[in-house]
Amino acid sequence: YLKMLPDFLQKHPGKSVDIQIVAGEAVTSRLQAAFWSNLDVPDLVEVEISWAGSFFRGRLESIGFRDLTERIHKTGLWERIVQARFAPYTTRGRIFGIPHDVHPVMLAYRRDLIEQLRIDVDAIRTWDEFVEIGRRVTVPGKRFMMELPPAGVSSFEVMLFQRDGGYFDPQGNCTLDNEIAIATMKYYVPLVAGRYRIGNDLGGGQIFTRALEDGYYLFMVAPDWRTKVIEQDVPKVGGRMALMPLPAFTPGGRRTSTWGGTMIGITKRCADPDLAWELIMHLYLNKDALAEQFRNTNILPPARDLWDHPAYDEPRPFWSNQPLGRLYANLAPQTPPQYTSPYIGLAKAKLSEALIACVDYYNRYGERGFDGFVRQQMARAAGEVRRQMRRNPYLHENA
Structure with missing residues (x-):
């Protein structure tokens, strides 16, 4: 993400982005406590799939993340992303997170x-x-x-x-x-x-x-x-x-x-949800940056239209010169929901x-x-x- 920030900040002079890495269990317990106590929280939070559901307890209006359902449909994201990946971040028909991955x-x-x-x-x-x-x-x-x-x-x-x-x-x-x-x-x-x-x-x-x-x-x-x-x-x-x-x-x-996953959500305390959404799109849908990220992590991004980059067809010597990215991309649309x-x-x-x-x-x-x-x-x-x-x-x- 740090490599991807300069382009975003250049488009938004006067803005800053502070990225912090926090242990997953700490994110869950501390963030939930902060939501319940109405304390300051980050504008954006990534949550591991196994813990995401724990934030959906109680009334819909009490959930600490913003409801992204309308944004997802209005921007065409619903059609671009493997739709099964929204399931873990959905409760009572409302979507509260954008999937970081597919993990076929x-x-x-x-x-x-x-x-x-x-x-x-x-x-x-x-x-x-x-x-x-x-x-x-x-x-x-x-x-x-x-x-x-x-x-x-x-x-x-x-x-x-x-x-x-x-x-x-x-x-x-x-x-x-x-x-x-x-x-x-x-x-x-x-x-x-x-x-x-x-x-x-x-x-x-x-x-x-x-x-x-x-x-x-x-x-x-x-x-x-x-x-x-x-x-x-x-x-x-x-x-x-x-x-x-x-x-x-x-x-x-x-x-x-499928096995594993991560979502990113916008908290209700975020003062500028439009800017936060723009940052999500920059981090999660930047074709060239995500192709380079794939080369380093082997993680397939969630949007289908990103998979036509040459990076996903490159043979991998470790894997007997198989095109690792293409193998996973071919299977990704069949990924079942969780x-x-x-x-x-x-x-x-x-x-x-x-x-x-x-x-x-x-x-x-x-x-x-x-x-x-x-x-x-x-x-x-x-x-x-x-x-x-x-x-x-x-x-x-x-x-």
Whole structure:
């Protein structure tokens, strides 16, 4: 952003822009407290997707961010940006944030090892086909088909969103116990538990680096931002990595999902919302600057009309000379929505508890009684979320 400011300030003499980096959790707690106490707050704030919903508690008029719905439609932004990306920053039909990204998901894999195993990734169309190969090549304790956490929900969410599931529906109703969520849990758990599991997770940092270098994982979930993490953390595998679309759950189905995200919003205390909007457009829709930013971060910007820049077609040596940007851009329009709620944090915690319980059950008993146990756990998770939601007089499930 600092590199992009001089052009903006040149157009607005006498104005200044102060950019501060603050830890995400601090932004959430401090900003919410400031909103409630009517204290000074920044004119613009970026909020991570997992925390955005927490700002939408209470009446619409009590939300500390400005309602941007009309601006988005009047300026044509609704048509330019991948529309699913507005969903996490929307409550009761009103949009309070502009998406910074799309974060489509692919699978990253060790191309050299996959070729040695004579696996044709182009022939893998569905998750069932992928899992069948995985059970053939997985060697427990030595090599797993895929990095999949048995406790964390990150990869589970990817599959849930891919199937058009989620924590909430567009009206804010909790959907953790619907048939899509139940089917996803029943599909995911045998991948990370039991005798025929194909996935494992050792953690991040140096352990992940060593695991990828040693071929402990063959495939891993890779939103665009994570490809840069891999480049930085595991440079030794450069030139031996490649990307492929996610397998679909049904033939011809969606081949991507989403993981992560950030919004920018204008606070109600902002004295000049028009100027703030102009700064957002400069930071989020500047084609040349964002192309250079993409080269440095691998993060695809949210507006479709930015993707025709040559930067997105450049071959990347680390990724076996694949055009990383074009691969993600081709999938981005299929990115599924993530519907949110002020209770998204609670819902994530309850899903994590359900996943851990289901993994433990499957390790003990396998398929025997598994369907009923999954339904029980998902109903319990959804029930606890709904109980908390009913306590909010301003945000009922049918709001």
